[in-house]
Amino acid sequence: MTEQPIWAAIAAALRAEIAEGARRPGDRLPTEAQLADRFGVNRHTVRRGLAALADEGLVRSRRGAGVYVAPRSTDYQLGRRVRFHRNIEAAGRLPEKRFTLIETRPARPVEAAALGLDETETVVASDGISLSDGSPIALFTSIFPTDRLPGMADALARVHSVTEALRLCGVPDYVRTSTRISGVTADAAQAARLEIRPGAALIHSESINVDTTGRPIEYGQTFFVGERVTLTLDHS
């Protein structure tokens, strides 16, 4: 058996401290000089160990401010069936969806196009925030066609879950047909709601869900916090 290089041993020691919770997300690691002292090596060796941890996404360096334990990101699976509560639970976290607005109003052009509606038709528009283990991970807007889903506004207000509300409105199942993903930075209002700094990276996703007959029943836009969520795709 080959002996572990010293930098790898340092990485392994810090990795174990993070895994055990002795160092938590957001904690600052000791300086390179302190770590060199602790392990009895030079700073070059410490730096190589830290670089390995950064490669794994376990730590992040902020220029001039040291090295921090990276936030634990929540995996969020995208595929033919995307269900918020189930997804967050599958990642071992506690899901919560808070609706901040539910209103019925005329469809906007982009919404009418996505849902295949006439522009004279109305939609149920809902806004809110998604949380994972109590930490805000996304702002969402979900748009539903009023005519196809009578009672949807009341149902959403009652059950705080899109899947449950759709079931109450006679849609027992639905599937996603498309997702479009781009990257943007948070403006001041988004940052305040998501408890991140303005300018932080957001993943913007736009999606369409259809019922079992293929009729669009939800057009969604979501802004995920880039460092708190990893969208995962299984292509197999």
Add this chain to the structure above:
Amino acid sequence: MTEQPIWAAIAAALRAEIAEGARRPGDRLPTEAQLADRFGVNRHTVRRGLAALADEGLVRSRRGAGVYVAPRSTDYQLGRRVRFHRNIEAAGRLPEKRFTLIETRPARPVEAAALGLDETETVVASDGISLSDGSPIALFTSIFPTDRLPGMADALARVHSVTEALRLCGVPDYVRTSTRISGVTADAAQAARLEIRPGAALIHSESINVDTTGRPIEYGQTFFVGERVTLTLDHS
């Protein structure tokens, strides 16, 4: 037939000017006052027309700096077969991949794990930049197992295409098994290479491709420019 509201007519006129190329990505639109004057309406009506265009992603407002024609984003399809050149061509753009580094070196832990290698094995590591119609859209790192792909470093240097280089190394076809997507902001070095401002949003993707026997043959990390690329997923 119902008559079009005035705000919708204003949006349609500006949409046509953008579509015809009279207003190009990055161009600043006339001010609200100028547009109100041109169309003979009040500023409230102009604002509603501009809001519709912003909803469609055609224009963007920068606080205190007016309204601009949004950059034309390149659609990039993710799925079981992801091919850079084919993807960019499918979006009606000219693809180009420039390799800035091709080297053979020991596998890093995260690479060894992704490719199912022993940490004593070596990989061919390549770095580069992807362009669409001459505009930088992504920085990529592609890692290949040396043992499974003899001659890969030379092939990459010769053909500047992963798909072609793999074919030359005896891999006629490959499929993607997984993609992981998160959001980050560009550091100074990334920003300079991508010709964007430091702090601009990047989409970070991590992916694994396998050959037809299921053996991993490429581990990729890509940083897409958020405002120049839209990752698209077709779940049907």
